[in-house]
Amino acid sequence: MKIGIEKISFFTPPFYIEMKHLAQARDVDPAKYTIGIGQDQMAVSPVHYDAVALAINAGISLDLTAADKAEIDTIILATESGVDHSKSGSTWIHRALGIQPHARAIEMKQACYSATAAIRLAMGHISLHPDKKVLVIASDIANYGIHTPGEPTQGAGAVAMLLSSDAKIMAFDTQSVPYTVEISDFWRPLYSDTPFVDGKYSNQAYVETFQGAWNGYKALTGRVATDFDALLFHVPYTKMGKKTLQSLAATGDLTDETLSTFTAIYDEAVIYNRRVGNLYTGSLYLSLISFLEQAEAARAGARIGMFSYGSGAVGEFFAGELMPNFETYLQKERHEQLLDHRFLLDIPTYEMVLSERIAVDEAGNWLADTSLGRPGQVVLEKISAHKRYYKMI
Ligand code: HMG
Numbered sequence: 236m237k238i239g240i241e242k243i244s245f246f247t248p249p250f251y252i253e254m255k256h257l258a259q260a261r262d263v264d265p266a267k268y269t270i271g272i273g274q275d276q277m278a279v280s281p282v283h284y285d286a287v288a289l290a291i292n293a294g295i296s297l298d299l300t301a302a303d304k305a306e307i308d309t310i311i312l313a314t315e316s317g318v319d320h321s322k323s324g325s326t327w328i329h330r331a332l333g334i335q336p337h338a339r340a341i342e343m344k345q346a347c348y349s350a351t352a353a354i355r356l357a358m359g360h361i362s363l364h365p366d367k368k369v370l371v372i373a374s375d376i377a378n379y380g381i382h383t384p385g386e387p388t389q390g391a392g393a394v395a396m397l398l399s400s401d402a403k404i405m406a407f408d409t410q411s412v413p414y415t416v417e418i419s420d421f422w423r424p425l426y427s428d429t430p431f432v433d434g435k436y437s438n439q440a441y442v443e444t445f446q447g448a449w450n451g452y453k454a455l456t457g458r459v460a461t462d463f464d465a466l467l468f469h470v471p472y473t474k475m476g477k478k479t480l481q482s483l484a485a486t487g488d489l490t491d492e493t494l495s496t497f498t499a500i501y502d503e504a505v506i507y508n509r510r511v512g513n514l515y516t517g518s519l520y521l522s523l524i525s526f527l528e529q530a531e532a533a534r535a536g537a538r539i540g541m542f543s544y545g546s547g548a549v550g551e552f553f554a555g556e557l558m559p560n561f562e563t564y565l566q567k568e569r570h571e572q573l574l575d576h577r578f579l580l581d582i583p584t585y586e587m588v589l590s591e592r593i594a595v596d597e598a599g600n601w602l603a604d605t606s607l608g609r610p611g612q613v614v615l616e617k618i619s620a621h622k623r624y625y626k627m628i
Contacts, residue, residue: 238361239402239555241368242299244566245521246292247392247511248284249609251276251577252585257387260582268387273473273505277512279580280376280391281588283603283614286316287324288625290374291331291613293393296569297370303397304333306368309360310340313350313373313516315423317342318623327625328372331613346421347469348545349373350394350516351553357398358407365400372396375515380429381586388472389589390512394520404527404561405539411553412451414444421546428592437546441475442482444550445542449483452552460488463554464537465500467526469544470518473505479542503530510574519543527557528567535559576609593618 254274258265268274280289290312299307312324325340343349350373357369374393379385420437423430445468453459460466460483468476477498484494504526514521519541527533537557544550580588595601599621605628608614616626 236365236400237402237406237558238358238400239398239406240396240404241399241401242297242397242564243394243404243520243524243527244293244296245392245394245507245517245524245570246289246296247278247514247573247577248280248289249577249612250279250281250580250588251510252279252580252582254387256582261382261386271474272387273477274387274509274512276510277387277389278391278514279585279588281607282591282593283605283616284391284608285318285615286314286374286376286393287318287327287623288614289376289391289393290314290324290328290372290395291625293372293374293395294328294332294370295613296566297395297397299332299397303368305335306366306399307334307370307397308338308364308367309357309369310334310338311353311357311369311371312342313353313371314342314375315344315346315349315515316375317344324374327623328370331625334370345549346545346547347471347515347518348543348549348551350520351543351551354396354398354407355411355551358409361398361400368397368399370395370397373514373516373520375517377513377515378429378589379432381589383429384434385430385432388513390514392511392514392517392521394514394517394524396520403558403564405555405557408554408556410456411551412448412455413549413551414447414451415549416444416447418548420548438475438478440546440548441469441544442479444544444548445479445552446482446486448542448550448552460497460540461493462538463540465504465526465530465532465539466497467501467504467519467522467539467541469542470505470508470522471513473509476501476505476522500526500530500532503532507570507574524570527561528565528570533557533562535561595621
């Protein structure tokens with residue numbers, strides 16, 4: 236029995252901006268964004284592409300079979316962009332994907348980390364019930380607001396994973412090490428649409444949490460960095476993973492030579508992230524997809540080390556092994572087309588889209604302009620008497 240990823244795919248909304256245009260509008264040297272931050276483009280999500288709609292589209296792109304839908308007994312939406320304090324986004328996913336009724340549907344939260352928690356819980360569940368499958372979808376919209384320091388590190392998208400005891404792409408090791416410390420580096424109180432963030436401190440907290448999890452992992456397993464063929468990270472912006480690799484060189488875990496090898500592999504593992512930006516819960520897993528589909532080091536039998544981080548803060552270091560013929564289960568062409576066929580927004584339009592908020596009338600009604608989007612994609616159609624309705628356009 237190999238518990239892990241049987242199918243994996245992502246979705247990002249069909250709108251984006253070029254970082255060099257944003258730099259021009261903010262009177263910043265474009266190299267700060269493209270090299271200093273490490274982002275080329277940024278996904279932009281209008282209100283009708285909310286986190287649930289993004290998640291449904293990611294779920295659709297898994298091409299679940301009738302057998303998958305009958306075997307999925309748990310759906311977990313990992314998000315910090317939830318649309319309701321009570322009802323989980325997974326209930327809409329359950330309906331839209333036509334999953335059998337005897338399934339549990341829940342939502343999980345711990346900043347960008349919760350998809351990893353969902354995977355670890357799914358592994359325990361599948362080991363008890365090897366005939367069942369778990370659908371984990373990580374979906375978020377990173378919106379810091381215009382003219383903020385976090386603005387160049389926004390983004391949006393969702394990653395969907397079908398986990399089972401028949402891991403066709405990656406089998407996860409049972410050993411992993413989490414690390415929790417209560418801090419306020421990035422947080423979004425219930426009364427705020429946008430997060431509060433202490434940017435420099437969040438970078439430091441990320442690296443310290445990584446070191447905490449990594450040292451625990453080394454002590455538990457006896458493994459060293461060079462036992463891995465690639466090291467992947469949560470990617471709030473692509474420079475962050477490089478900073479973390481450099482921290483391994485500073486502690487003597489990597490030499491100059493192995494640092495440059497891991498950095499070159501990491502560069503291929505963030506090709507998609509450079510074009511999407513931060514998708515919070517999905518960022519590490521978008522990097523995994525980029526690695527699987529774009530990196531030369533991705534080959535059967537490769538051992539991949541992964542670090543998940545969620546502000547507040549929880550991190551976890553864990554690992555997986557690529558399965559024989561894993562590449563036949565990927566969707567490289569579909570993903571490249573998704574990124575290549577987006578609408579480019581100018582900066583004034585992006586600012587308008589980002590500032591838009593859903594405003595229901597007194598009866599709790601609101602109607603989306605669903606002409607803005609791509610046919611075949613699912614969007615939030617309307618809110619009627621405070622109830623949300625999604626439809627395919
Ligand atoms: P900033 O103050 O705008 O940027 O904040 P900076 O002045 O620190 O510059 C950034 C980098 O660009 C620096 O490189 C500069 O040297 C370089 P570094 O020293 O970091 O290697 N630079 C240039 N490079 C080339 N040419 C130039 C040039 N100018 C400067 N001309 C910051 C940047 C990321 C802090 C900000 O955007 C921010 O606050 N972002 C949001 C917070 C964030 O993403 N934190 C990451 C860690 S926390 C995390 O990952 C969790 C999170 O995903 C949330 C969750 O868990 O839910 C955020």
